Amino acid sequence: MSRVLLRGLTREARHWGGLPGQLAAAGDTVLTLDLPGNGAFCGQRSPATVRAMVLAARAQLRQQGVAPPYRLLAMSLGGMVAADWAQQFPGEVASLVLINTSMRPFSPATDRLRPRNWPALLRLAACWDDAGAAEKIIHGLTCRRSDTLEQDLAAWRQIRHSAPVSAGNAWRQLWAAARFSAAATAPACPVLLLSSAGDGLVHPRCSAALSLAWQAEHLIHPWAGHDLPHDDPGWVCQRVANWPPGR
Numbered sequence: 001m002s003r004v005l006l007r008g009l010t011r012e013a014r015h016w017g018g019l020p021g022q023l024a025a026a027g028d029t030v031l032t033l034d035l036p037g038n039g040a041f042c043g044q045r046s047p048a049t050v051r052a053m054v055l056a057a058r059a060q061l062r063q064q065g066v067a068p069p070y071r072l073l074a075m076s077l078g079g080m081v082a083a084d085w086a087q088q089f090p091g092e093v094a095s096l097v098l099i100n101t102s103m104r105p106f107s108p109a110t111d112r113l114r115p116r117n118w119p120a121l122l123r124l125a126a127c128w129d130d131a132g133a134a135e136k137i138i139h140g141l142t143c144r145r146s147d148t149l150e151q152d153l154a155a156w157r158q159i160r161h162s163a164p165v166s167a168g169n170a171w172r173q174l175w176a177a178a179r180f181s182a183a184a185t186a187p188a189c190p191v192l193l194l195s196s197a198g199d200g201l202v203h204p205r206c207s208a209a210l211s212l213a214w215q216a217e218h219l220i221h222p223w224a225g226h227d228l229p230h231d232d233p234g235w236v237c238q239r240v241a242n243w244p245p246g247r
Contacts, residue, residue, distance in 0.1 A: 001094060002066055003028045006057065008076025009173050010165045012039025015156070019233040026241035031066065033057050035081065037169035046169040050077075050180040054085045058092070068092035073240060075099035075229065076202070077177045084180070086187035096191045097240055100199050100226050102206035104181040106213050111203040117141060128167045131160040144198045144225035145232070152230070186214035190244040193217065194236065196224040 003023060007015055013032035020030045036056050037046030047053050061070070071094050074082035079101025086093040102112040113121075120137055127133040135156040139149065193216055195207035204220065211218035219239055224231035 001029070001069060001071055002031050003071040003073055004057075004061070005030065005032045006035070006072065006074035006078030006081055007032075007038070008074075008078050009177060010038060010170050012042075012159065012163060014039070014159050015230075017230055017233060019229045019236060022233055022237040023241060026237055028071075028241065031061070031064075033060055035078070035173070037173065038165055039163050042163040042165055042169075046172040046176070048172045048176050048179075050080050050084050050176050051088070053081045053176065054088065057081060057085065058089070069094040071095045071097075073097040073099070074101070076101055076226070077173060079103075080177060080180045080182070083182050083187065086189055086191075087183045087185070090188040093187065093189050095189050095244055096187055097194065097243070098191070098207070098210070099194045099228050099236070100196055100202055100204075100207065101193075101210070102202050103210070105184065106182070106209040107203070107206040109178075111206050114201060114203055117201055125167070128170065131157045135160060141201050142225055142227040143230050144196075144223060145230065184213070186216065191216035192219070192240070192243055194219050194221070194228060194239060196221045196226065196228045196231070198223045199226045199228075201226040 005016060005020060012034045016032060020032055024030050034040045035053050036044040069092055072082040079098040080103050082096055086096050120141055124134055124137045135153050139152060191214055193207045193211050195204045197204055197220055207218055221228055221232060221235055229236050
């Protein structure tokens with residue numbers, strides 16, 4: 001059974017860094033998908049709804065000849081896509097791991113995008129076409145680990161140059177995330193929530209609220225930022241590789 005990975009807002013498969021390799025080494029069959037407008041599909045127009053992103057991801061797997069059920073692992077906007085996928089097409093999703101995600105109706109807008117970041121996000125919008133400046137702001141917003149800063153920025157600049165996400169697509173993805181509202185009932189499959197105590201972008205209590213509403217297992221990393229797979233991929237792999245128990 002394949003583990004399918006979905007990234008968040010304006011990010012793509014290469015932004016997972018070393019996590020896919022670690023999961024594969026632990027015995028997973030790993031597939032990384034890009035949402036329309038990102039990565040391999042940067043030339044496409046991003047949908048303005050999460051549901052359309054779900055349909056695009058399902059179509060990708062069909063085109064690759066990969067049949068369900070899937071084990072979905074996703075973060076941020078990708079987590080909304082994965083949650084909607086599991087709720088709308090329950091027979092296709094065997095398990096769901098959501099990393100630092102948030103969604104209506106469980107959390108207010110000020111928790112889902114913390115107001116203290118709004119000035120930095122405005123600066124990001126203003127310098128979106130400057131790869132160096134934009135990626136430095138993104139790193140500051142999403143990462144707590146800084147010992148690999150220069151390597152990270154070099155890699156992210158290269159990704160941006162090779163597969164640029166347009167400002168229009170970034171806004172459409174943000175609009176889709178802001179409008180998305182999950183079904184109140186929990187997905188039929190097992191759900192694991194991973195969050196970061198040091199997430200400065202999305203308040204960690206968003207995952208706690210989702211855990212309470214869905215009665216789902218919730219594990220908290222003690223220091224990582226929003227991009228938990230970047231800050232501590234080994235921790236993520238250890239929590240995910242043998243979950244759910246008895247699979």
